[in-house]
Amino acid sequence: MDRKRLLFVDDESMVLKGLQRSLRSMRKEWEMDFVSSGREALDLMQTRPFDVVISDMRMPEMDGAQLLASVKKDHPQVVRIILSGQLDREMTLKSVRLAHQHLSKPCDAVVLKEALAKTFALNRILSHTGLKKVVAQIDALPSMPTICMEVMEEVRAKEASIQKVADIIARDLGMAAKILQMVNSAFFGLCRRVTDIRDAVMLLGLDAIQSLVLSVNVFASFNRDKLGFFDFEGLWAHSLATGGYAKQIMQAAGQPRDVVNAAFMAGMLHDVGKLILAVTFGEAYKDLIQAAGENAPLEWEREKEVFGASHAEIGAYLMGLWGLETTLLAAIAFHHDPGQSEVGAFGPVAAVHLANLFERENGKVTGTTGCDVDYLKTIGVHRQIDDWRQRCADLQGEVE
Ligand SMILES: [Fe+2]
Ligand SMILES: [Fe+2]
Numbered sequence: 001m002d003r004k005r006l007l008f009v010d011d012e013s014m015v016l017k018g019l020q021r022s023l024r025s026m027r028k029e030w031e032m033d034f035v036s037s038g039r040e041a042l043d044l045m046q047t048r049p050f051d052v053v054i055s056d057m058r059m060p061e062m063d064g065a066q067l068l069a070s071v072k073k074d075h076p077q078v079v080r081i082i083l084s085g086q087l088d089r090e091m092t093l094k095s096v097r098l099a100h101q102h103l104s105k106p107c108d109a110v111v112l113k114e115a116l117a118k119t120f121a122l123n124r125i126l127s128h129t130g131l132k133k134v135v136a137q138i139d140a141l142p143s144m145p146t147i148c149m150e151v152m153e154e155v156r157a158k159e160a161s162i163q164k165v166a167d168i169i170a171r172d173l174g175m176a177a178k179i180l181q182m183v184n185s186a187f188f189g190l191c192r193r194v195t196d197i198r199d200a201v202m203l204l205g206l207d208a209i210q211s212l213v214l215s216v217n218v219f220a221s222f223n224r225d226k227l228g229f230f231d232f233e234g235l236w237a238h239s240l241a242t243g244g245y246a247k248q249i250m251q252a253a254g255q256p257r258d259v260v261n262a263a264f265m266a267g268m269l270h271d272v273g274k275l276i277l278a279v280t281f282g283e284a285y286k287d288l289i290q291a292a293g294e295n296a297p298l299e300w301e302r303e304k305e306v307f308g309a310s311h312a313e314i315g316a317y318l319m320g321l322w323g324l325e326t327t328l329l330a331a332i333a334f335h336h337d338p339g340q341s342e343v344g345a346f347g348p349v350a351a352v353h354l355a356n357l358f359e360r361e362n363g364k365v366t367g368t369t370g371c372d373v374d375y376l377k378t379i380g381v382h383r384q385i386d387d388w389r390q391r392c393a394d395l396q397g398e399v400e
Contacts, residue, residue: 003028003029003030003031004029004030004031004051004052004116004120005030005031005032005033005048005049005050005051005052006030006031006032006033006050006051006052006053006054006116007032007033007035007041007044007045007050007052007053007054008032008033008034008035008054008055008083009035009036009037009038009040009041009053009054009055009056009059009064009067010034010036010055010056010059010083011036011037011056011059011060012036012056013036015056015105016034016036018106019034019112020032020034022109022112023109023112023113026113030116033050037059037060037061037062038055038059038061038062038063038064038066038067038070039061039062041053041055041067041071042067042070042071042074045071045074045075045078049075050075050078051078051079051120052078052079052080052081052116052119053067053068053071053078053079053080053081054081054082054083054103054116055067055068055080055081055082055083056082056083056084056105057082057084057085057091057095058084058085064082064084064095064099065091065094065095065098068080068082068095068098068099069098072098072137076133076134076136076137077129077132077133077136078136079100079101079119079136079321080098080099080100080101081099081100081101081102081103081115081119082095082098082099082101082102082103082185083102083103083104083105083107083112084102084104084105085104085105086104092182092208093211093212096178096181096182096185097139097140098139099185100119100136100321100322100323101115101119101181101185101321101322101323102185102323103115103185115323118320118326119320119321121320122317122320122321122329125313125316125317125320125329125333126309126313126314126316126317128308128309130308131307131308131309131314131317132317134280135276135280135314135317135318135321136321138276138279138280138318140174140178141173141174141177141178141272141275141276141279142174142227142232142275142279143172143173143174143175144171144172144174144232144236147168147169147171147172147175148172148175148213150168151165151168151169151175151209151213152210152213152214154168155206155209155210155213156210160206162198162201162202162206163198165201165206165209166197166198166200166201166202169197169201169209170197170243170268171236171240172236173235173236173239173268173269173272173275174275176197176265176268176269177269177272177319177322177324178212178322179197179200179201179204179209179212180194180195180197180200180265180322180324181322181323181324182200182204182208182212183199183200183203183204184322184323184324184325185323193323193324193325195258195261195262195265195324195325195327195328196258196261196262196265197265226282227278227279227282229286229289229290230274230278230285230286230289235271235274235275238271238359239267239268239269239270239271239272240268241359241362241396242267242268242270242271242352242355242356242359243264243265243266243267243268243355244264244267244355244395245267245354245355245358245359245392245395246263246264246266246267246331246348246351246352246354246355247260247261247263247264247267248355248388248391248392248395249263249351249354249355249388249391249392250263250264250348250351252384252387252388252391253346253351253381253384255347259327259347259348262325262327262328262331262348263331263347263348263351263352263355265328266327266328266331266332266348266351266352267331267348267351267352267355267356269315269319269324269328269332270312270315270331270332270335270352270356271311271315271335272311272315272318272319272332273310273311273312273313273314273315273316273318273332274311274315275315276311276314276315276318277303277307277311277314281307284306284307288302288303288306299311300312300336310336312332312333312334312335312336313333315332315333316329316330316332316333317333319332327347327348327349328348330342330343330348330349331347331348331349331351331352331353332352334349334353335349335352335353335356336353336356337372338350338353338372338375338376339372339374339375339378344378344379345379346379346380346381350375350376350379350381353371353372353375354371354376354385354388354389355392357371358388358389358392358393359392361389362392362393362396371385373385
């Protein structure tokens with residue numbers, strides 16, 4: 001296996017020494033360089049390739065944001081991580097567009113190793129170098145302009161409610177993903193990963209949400225002229241329903257609240273890769289969709305042939321770069337073919353697979369994708385399929 005190449009940047013030599021010491025055990029797997037300024041980092045990056053840059057934020061001359069902006073421009077495939085102390089809101093907003101992940105200083109060696117190992121493990125989800133480069137450059141996903149407006153209205157309301165704001169955000173893929181990225185950045189010093197939008201909104205606070213919505217580059221509105229071919233409304237509706245069904249299935253299976261919420265979020269984000277394909281490949285993706293026509297459910301196989309990976313892997317890869325929970329990633333990456341995952345027990349992977357299938361059956365998308373019955377047999381839930389399908393259909397009936 002290739003050794004991973006890591007570059008650490010911090011103006012305090014004590015911090016670098018500490019990192020060097022605590023990561024010594026990884027020397028066989030990781031090739032590590034430690035430099036004390038952004039300039040040195042950029043010079044070194046000219047001479048050889050790196051997989052990830054881990055930088056301090058506050059540094060004299062070139063700060064972390066400036067460094068990462070250069071890295072993003074000149075070495076887009078490199079994963080960018082900020083390792084810093086508490087940041088003010090302005091710095092946070094600045095860095096959320098430039099860094100894929102944030103870790104707080106002082107960082108426990110275990111936490112750091114885990115975050116890096118998780119990032120490197122993403123290569124198992126997406127190995128196509130060209131695609132990884134494209135995906136690593138994405139700093140925001142298109143949001144529904146109407147949903148942005150609704151959030152603003154609610155945030156500004158006299159008695160703004162966290163629950164209402166969370167409910168609105170949860171309906172928008174781009175916003176939900178970005179909010180989870182922010183809250184899972186270690187600014188908040190959390191020892192657990194947040195998968196619930198309500199928890200995320202509560203932790204971030206309504207002021208931060210307002211700044212996020214107002215800073216246009218964090219939630220990019222989509223360009224309707226250029227992306228007119230893509231059915232955004234259809235995707236939003238399908239995603240929301242799939243999230244709701246996944247939640248229903250998990251509840252019927254008697255799963256605990258946090259797992260139920262994770263399944264909802266995974267269902268909501270399972271097709272996020274379609275947004276990435278639409279904004280990155282435009283015309284080529286348009287052709288693919290049009291050629292698939294009635295066979296829409298088989299698009300993902302075509303995507304593999306044309307782009308080198310399907311929307312499932314591409315979406316999971318970006319969500320992984322943004323530091324989202326591993327269970328969410330597996331459910332996104334394997335929603336068409338759960339048998340390919342390494343998950344051998346019932347959970348969000350199976351729930352999202354079925355939810356996506358049931359949602360298509362309910363007529364919003366033509367045709368059906370195949371149900372991986374073998375996988376469901378292996379994890380021992382194949383007898384529940386009909387009951388879960390009925391529950392989801394009932395849920396649909398209630399909405400109508
Ligand atoms: Fe899909
Ligand atoms: Fe889907």
